[in-house]
Amino acid sequence: MIQANSLTVQAAHRDILKDISFKLPTGAFLAIIGPNGGGKSTLVRALLGLQKHKGTVQFGTAESGAGKGSNRRVPIGYVPQIKTLDRSFPALTEELVATALKKRWPWTIDSACRTIVRDALRSVSAEHLIGEPIRNLSGGELQRVYLARAMISTPPYLFLDEPAAGVDVAGTADMLECVEQFRREHGATIVMVTHDWDVAMHHASHALVLNKEVISFGPAHDAVSEDAIRKAFGHVGHAHGVFGGGHHHD
């Protein structure tokens, strides 16, 4: 269960997120959708305790207070936006994945650790990348490596920030299948930022339409309504086929 109570994020006296409250049941798959600059990534960062905020976030029964770097003890897997990755860093895939186990960068990798890393990579069909320098990985490959890293210690919560960005459609579908499987097998709660409404409708059990404040929240098919999209985006012109309407600008 994830419960957000009146989350507010301000920068330079401007509201980036305003009074966000929702309660997501355990085992749900939440898609956060909304326009660029609507605060999707900021919300994820606030939920993870990486962004200074007012209000509280509760994971299960553990509550994390307001502020930055709160002492959250709940294990959470996090797949960040890969466009922020420093590809110049000399690292092999196995080292990147092992950081999730060791909680720091590995000086060397012993065989026990490598076995666990290999299993995690196998679960996302990326075992062959284990000894590859990360600068050689494609966007899709890197995304799967990050997913393996996020899932390696089977956390009860998994956060993904725009996993489809820079990845082809087939790659995204494969990846979401891995996420679905992880959710089915472990009963994990998934939170995913996406700009793809199709994805939200097909994979998510719940949706949160966001534009600085909550436009709608609930089971995906109720929350992603034409009205909510119109309010969030100002128009429905990008909703190709979702509502069977094609292009329709206000």
Add this chain to the structure above:
Amino acid sequence: MLTAYLEEGITMIDVLTQPFMIRALVAGVLLSALAGYYGVFVVQRRLSFLGAGLGHAAFGGIALGLWIGIQPLWIAIPFTLLVGIGIAWIRDHTRLAADTAIGIFFSVSVALGILFLSLSTGRNADAFSYLFGSLLSVTYTDLWVSTALVLTGVATIPRLWGDWAYATFDSEAANVSGISTRSQDMLLVSLLAATIVVSLKVVGILLVAAWIVVPAASARLLARTFGGMTRLSVLFAVLTTVTGLALSVVLDIPTGAMIVLVQAALFAAAMLLARGD
């Protein structure tokens, strides 16, 4: 220096076994290992300018020490630490980028250094030994401080190296893992500042940035992992320093310059090797 000795009928072995030479060699090995170790973070975090900035900041502290007649090391280390903290504070609390903050502290420290030097009479020769480095001026105090710094550096390997490396790769992910990146950054900058100050007598203020950056940069070209880069950088730094020191005695060329030239040659070789990779 050497020619003077040789004219007096003293052999090379005699020169190399002189106490000042042994002190310089030991200090060179200890400090270069540290420079190579911390250099990998400097290079990978794109902080090369910080090395130059802290080196010049040390000049202000050293000149202050010379002026008030206290062992310059004891003034320069805290002075440089304060500058390092000041740079980090400006970066974190204003809209200015780190390189701007470094640029400001860099020039203010040099201006203060010039002021203090002009106030102190007859000590300009001492100041020159810091500006360009001077083997003769390496004291036992420098050796003890270097040894303490190396022991501290070794103690950081089991835990802090991994934390720093993780934060270098992705400070947000490191934060999520429970690493308090801000205080650890401060610690890294402090240890780097102390290493730079003590290194000045070997390489000099003008060349200390290269001394920190070039071995790590060469290692970066050849290593596949960050652990490998760190080991290679320490190895390169020690080898080039010992070679540079020996060559500087043989060729009678200032040590700092010779070491950095040897490092540049190694860097060129690493470039060629990496191209063929």
